Amino acid sequence: MTAVYGADVPTPEQLVYWDGDFSKAPEVVYGDGDAVNLVCVLAWNTVVGDDPEQGFFKAVKIMNATHSGIITDEFALKRVISEILEANPRSMATQLPRLLPLLLFLPFFHIAASTSPSGLHPVVLLPDTTCSQLEARLTDAYVPPTPQCSAHHKDAGGRWFRLWKNTTELDDPAVAPCVADQLRLVFDHVAGDYRNVPGVETRVLHFGSTHGFLADEPANRNRCMGRLVEALEEVGYRDGETLFGAPYDFRQSPAALGQPCRAFLRYRQRLRALVENASRANGDRPVVLVSHSEGGYFALEFLNRSPLPWRRMHIKHFVMASTGAGGFVKFMEVVASCVSDVSPLARVRRSVPSKFTPLPSPTVFDRDAPLVVTRDKNYTAHDMPAFLAAAGLPEFEVTLYETRELPMAMNFRAPVVPTTCINGIGVPTAEKLVYWDGNFGEAPETVYGDGDGLVNSASILALDTVIGDDPMQQYYKSIKIAGMYHAGVISDGVALERLISEILRESFVQDHSKKHPFPPHSS
Template identity: 65%
Template sequence: MATHRHWLLLLFLPWALLSRRGAQPPDALYPVVLLPGNTCSQLEARLTDAYEPPPESPQCGAGSNERGRWFRLWRNATAMDDPAVAPCLADQLRVVYDPAARDFRNEPGVETRVLGFGSTADFLADTEANKDLCMGRLVEALQQAGYRDGETLFGAPYDFRQAPAARGQPCRAFARFTRRLRALVERASRENGGRPVVIVSHSQGGYFALEFLNRSPLPWRRRYVKHYVMASTGAGGFLLPLRNLASVPRDALEAPDALVALPSPAVFGPGTPPLVVTRARNYTARDIPEFLAAIGVPPLGVTLYETRALPLQLGFRAPVVPTTCINGVGQPTMEQLVYWDGNFSETPQVVYGDGDGFLPVASIVALDTVIGGDPRQEYYKSIKLAGTSHAGVVSDAAALKRVVDEILWSPPI
């Protein structure tokens, strides 16, 4: 029988006052692997002779010294701030669907790689804001507790542009990430006396971690995973991708991560308010294919949603390892978009409800049913942090205290 503890916590004391454990000796620590949120992984790119700059931006990759060498693609703040170079960054960063391969790929002539796999050093935490968003504060807190990067603390950055796809659909990027993460978990355990690993994810990293666990053999999970701590991840997606796709419909062919994050009909089902309201008709989560068509997403984009993203959403399930989900609540969160005149190119009126600022509360509490309600899930805990934002779960002092305590704690399995 699953153990369920659903706590609504009002945490307010600073980290320094609440931290009582102090630094632990290395032989008392279970190794930790962190998966950061969206855009927090660093990417490098290399242009080959096959790369053709956009016709409107012939300067992209025009210099011979820019061919054949690796350069920082994400995050490249200089390029983002330079109007002459920004179109080059956008073109070289995007992924496109290849019908022949039935998979997403880079633009022809653009090769990419993820920096620093195995380490947390290359997480995007070079500014105070990025440190809050990209687990920089959590890394610091774990180091205070005695963890050392590359010894007991490891990072698993990934290509955030390419989300996992439904089973049976090719997804080379996720398959490669799965192989690397499995090897990293095994190495972390081996180098720490055979102790199993604590996997900790934030935001989009949770979807990668959950799919990784569910696609790993159950005996392997039981041998190598001590505890999974999933922060700021819901079971049903959120509304921001709907609004973004309405603004730029072609992104459906270039942003598989947006399709996967759309609200799931398994969570936003009958009895829940419509997600999009117009004078002519309303759209629920069941109507997302029709909504995508209405905003101008090409038919192929609708098909990609129905074949690659939707089955993945409907298959959201328990990882069958000891699991703690930690989410913020009590923040104004988008729960309905109103395009009263049916003009989806205009900025919609937004109706707000409860959540963490990104994830609606319906997506958050669904974890308790989907994961906690699975009889195979032997241990599950759900923690809601009152007044805590999506990023605040891994950056606010009191929330960090709670997350670190869960990492250091041993589930009774």
């Protein structure tokens, strides 16, 4: 027997009828599962797996797969079919015809190169945060924090080595603090900018190629554009020819105009050259820029800091997936928890400017809508400096947020190139964090609202106003997929079909209503 189930999907775990009125909708506390609670699914291991009379038993857990997605999602279906065929591989030839009706449910992107539109427009991908791979090398100026770390990479001899993501070293308690020390950033008060620890040099791996961010683990591969790359290859795209990647140093973030930010300046220069070369190599066809999640902030700021004539010449279409116009509430918990967290990676998170990028923006979230609730004080998006101070950030870091990051959030604006925003909606999403005793080091009680599981609906809907209503923005389209989670926009079969169709779009005729119904989603 093989049990196949999903996990890591918000699933009701507790229903709160505070006044005892069961006729009213309850407040819902979410846990793990796939619509069926994870504790019930895991019980198969004990009830069936530990039964002495049970012969063969296998449990297959598919991360981010919904309950119905097990038999509709392409990745999950492949696992189910492989388990069916594994039971009797010799009979594959007789079983395969029986499985063909099931295979028809797979989303197809098989538009062969011979039937593809003549002359594909080059595509440049910008992934989510932490997807980009980083290499490092140490110079004589590096001072390890401990004698044990001195022995780590002692034979490197100035050679480049994988710094992120090095799962083997990050999972080793003895080595993880050494990796974290080399990964963290420091703020140079003289230069007014963030930089590596002295003696550590870093570089993004495989800039220009999608190999720079395709993860090995299936769950991370979905989040890091792996299935999107496969879908693009199905319609004829080839890495390094018509398909390109623009990985970035996810520790850094664009800073407000007038603030030094050498990392983003270099990135803009490299991305501009990549776009120009990709266009030139493909008959001067303009480029389709595609971003996911935090990659959208980098793409949008790159476009807005590029001359308008250059944008109109080199950018055919900007497709921004799973990025809102004003951050999301959940990240307030991330920032608060990293202050008291003593783990090596939390130390890295505390040191980087990108920890501020997705914080809720006062341009989107109302002044009278508390996002964090305590017994003594509530905090809205307009109270973010006070919240950061209460969470334990030093005063100079709060000042860095106010001078470098907050102006960026306040200046989120239309890129003035044809733009399509694709987002999930209708998924339980953290809307309010309750730290009743004011202890930000503990996990809060969470009140859920609407969104994609990470980005709030308020931030998603604000795109229609901030971008769609800008008089300079000639073409804008918003696609909201009901029931679609944050990473599913670039990995779920239904969402990928919509995404690929937008990337391949040839003409742009503006629907002046700029309002679009939610397409149905089967999960």
